[in-house]
Amino acid sequence: MSQLEKIQSEYDQFPQEFSSIIISTVNSQGIPNASYTPFVMDAAKNIYIYVSGLAIHTTNIESHPYVSVLFIDDEAKTANIFARRRLSFDSTASLITRETEAWNQIVDKFQAKFGDIIEMLRSLPDFRILKLTPREGRFVVGFGSIYNIYGDNLHQLVQVTKDNLGKS
Numbered sequence: 663m664s665q666l667e668k669i670q671s672e673y674d675q676f677p678q679e680f681s682s683i684i685i686s687t688v689n690s691q692g693i694p695n696a697s698y699t700p701f702v703m704d705a706a707k708n709i710y711i712y713v714s715g716l717a718i719h720t721t722n723i724e725s726h727p728y729v730s731v732l733f734i735d736d737e738a739k740t741a742n743i744f745a746r747r748r749l750s751f752d753s754t755a756s757l758i759t760r761e762t763e764a765w766n767q768i769v770d771k772f773q774a775k776f777g778d779i780i781e782m783l784r785s786l787p788d789f790r791i792l793k794l795t796p797r798e799g800r801f802v803v804g805f806g807s808i809y810n811i812y813g814d815n816l817h818q819l820v821q822v823t824k825d826n827l828g829k830s
Contacts (some may be wrong), residue, residue, distance in 0.1 A: 663698055664752070665819070666819070669801075669803060669807070669809065669819060670673070670818075670819055672750070672803065673801050673809070673811075673819055674817075676690065676733060676747070676749050676801070677703055677707075677733055679690060679733075679822035680733050680788075681700055681701075681775070681776070682698050682699060682700045682701065683698065683699060683701050683709065683711075683731050683732065683733055684696060684697070684698050684731070684732040684733075684734065685697055685698065685699060685711070685719055685729050685730065685731055685732075686729065686730040686732070687718075687719045687722035687723055687726065687728075688722055688726050688728075689718075689721070689722045689725060689726075689728055690725040690726070695718050695719055697717070697718065697719040697724055699711045699712075699713055699719070699830065700712065700772075700775075700776060701702075702768065702775055703770055704769040706816070707751075707796055707816040707817070708794065708795050708796070708816060709751070709793075709794040709796070710758070710768045710772075710791055710792070710793055710794070711733060711791070711792050711794065712768075712769075712772050712780075712783060712789060712791050713789065713792060714788050714789075714821070715788035715789070715790075716788055720790070720792075722767060723755045723792060727754055727755040727756065728752070728754060728755070729752075729753045729754075729755050729794050730750060730751070730752055730753070731750060731751045731753055731796075732748060732749070732750045732793060733748060733749040733750075734746055734747070734748040734749075735747040737746065737751055742804075743801075744803075745804045745805050746802075747749055747802065747803055747804070748802050749800070749801045749802075750796070750799055750802075751794070751796035751797075751799040751811070752796070752797050752798050752799065752802050753795055753796045753797060754794070754797060755792045755793065755794050756792065756793050756795065756797050757790060757792060757793075758790075758791040758792070759793070760790065760791075765791055769784060769790050769791070779815075781800065791792075795809070796813060796816055797813045798810070798812055798813050799811035799816070800822075801819060808821070808822040809821050809822060809824055
């Protein structure tokens with residue numbers, strides 16, 4: 663297995679190590695907000711979040727549907743705090759209409775991953791499912807081991823070199 667194949671496999675498995683993601687949104691005045699939320703992901707790397715309409719990040723997403731998503735290794739798991747393994751995606755959010763077939767399938771995925779709490783959330787009218795569709799991303803494995811991910815093929819990593827450093 664080549665080094666790129668090894669990193670590719672690591673990239674494919676990395677999101678599965680997490681139950682929640684860090685998200686960054688902005689409000690209507692452009693003021694940023696960092697938060698977190700549990701998630702599920704489909705095979706196409708779309709990320710689904712089940713969020714309350716009362717949450718600041720939900721209100722922000724309703725005004726600006728652009729969301730930055732971050733998966734990052736726990737500090738306790740990293741050998742060097744300056745080189746934590748991380749995956750980020752710039753995404754566009756869209757609402758999954760409640761009680762549709764797609765909504766029920768995603769709720770079932772949440773139920774399988776998170777258990778009984780989903781039954782309670784399912785009954786709360788302010789909770790909604792948002793689909794975060796990645797446009798591009800970056801996977802950082804360590805110093806000098808950085809890979810871009812492009813929306814036309816979210817499954818393929820492109821190593822960042824000095825020649826393509828500015829391209830994202």
